[in-house]
Amino acid sequence: MTTTIDGARIARDIRARVAERVAETAACGRVPGLATILVGDDPASAVYVAAKRRAIREAGMRDFHRHLSRHASGDEVAAVIDELAADPDVSGILLQLPLPAQLDAATLIDRIPAAKDVDGLTTASAGRLARGERGLRPCTPSGVIELLDAEGIELRGACVAVVGWGELVGRPLAQLLLRRGATVTVAHEFTADLAAVTRPADIVVVATGVRGLVGPEHVKPGATVIDVGIHRTPEGLTGDVRAAELDGIASRITPVPGGVGPMTIAMLMVNTLRAAEWNAVPKTVPA
Numbered sequence: 001m002t003t004t005i006d007g008a009r010i011a012r013d014i015r016a017r018v019a020e021r022v023a024e025t026a027a028c029g030r031v032p033g034l035a036t037i038l039v040g041d042d043p044a045s046a047v048y049v050a051a052k053r054r055a056i057r058e059a060g061m062r063d064f065h066r067h068l069s070r071h072a073s074g075d076e077v078a079a080v081i082d083e084l085a086a087d088p089d090v091s092g093i094l095l096q097l098p099l100p101a102q103l104d105a106a107t108l109i110d111r112i113p114a115a116k117d118v119d120g121l122t123t124a125s126a127g128r129l130a131r132g133e134r135g136l137r138p139c140t141p142s143g144v145i146e147l148l149d150a151e152g153i154e155l156r157g158a159c160v161a162v163v164g165w166g167e168l169v170g171r172p173l174a175q176l177l178l179r180r181g182a183t184v185t186v187a188h189e190f191t192a193d194l195a196a197v198t199r200p201a202d203i204v205v206v207a208t209g210v211r212g213l214v215g216p217e218h219v220k221p222g223a224t225v226i227d228v229g230i231h232r233t234p235e236g237l238t239g240d241v242r243a244a245e246l247d248g249i250a251s252r253i254t255p256v257p258g259g260v261g262p263m264t265i266a267m268l269m270v271n272t273l274r275a276a277e278w279n280a281v282p283k284t285v286p287a
Helices: 007-027 043-058 074-086 105-109 123-131 139-150 170-179 194-198 260-279
Strands: 033-039 062-068 092-095 159-163 183-187 203-206 224-227 231-233 236-238
Touching (some): 033 043, 043 260, 074 092, 092 105, 139 170, 139 224, 159 194, 183 194
Parallel strands (some): 033 062, 203 224
16 A cells, blocks of 8 residues: 655644744744745746745745846846845845746846855855755755655665756755765666666656656555656646556655645745844854
């Protein structure tokens, strides 16, 4: 029998712990604050930002939001980032992606100070992760690690296949897993035989954006499967994994929705709190 990992419950527990800690810091006169920047009117981005802002407010943190026109120039967005970076009340800054075509996302993201980079996407944050230095980590990969820990799945010595080598999930997740003592293999679009990579693995994490890519031919009996993908279909939301076909094969599997998704926002809250606590102590984390 395959166990469904309840990411929504685990995320609620994390959010509750964050709210407790925020109440403690507020009693000392320090209230963490997240600044979200939305450029344009992409419907999906607007929904994601609204969910993040709602979660932040529910935890007792301050909500600093900036909404810019889809015609905003790079200089205009950069000025907003610089303003928020200089504001001591802003603990973290999140620039919602994707950006309109006229904007260079990488350049703008790198204007965010590493100490306020709650998405963990700046070059400085990526470098600190690669070197194992203290810093803020990308939310979705961190959420995957938290899910595995909450389920009591041992990472040290485990064989893990990460399917997908994207900058947002696959690559940082591989580094986080390596630092936990896992043996990690990364498969990607040029991998000739995907099953040869995933079948030996104790844990298979799929983050490709390809609907239904992974099925029973890719997973050994008893493996844990983490599905990071999400796709909207006429029948509802589905992931990168053909989950129904893995029932009775995988020991544990994350559902879509209700698996990794809720963990991403929970880890954003963790990062915002962490940034506030680190920034309250000079030189704790580099700027």
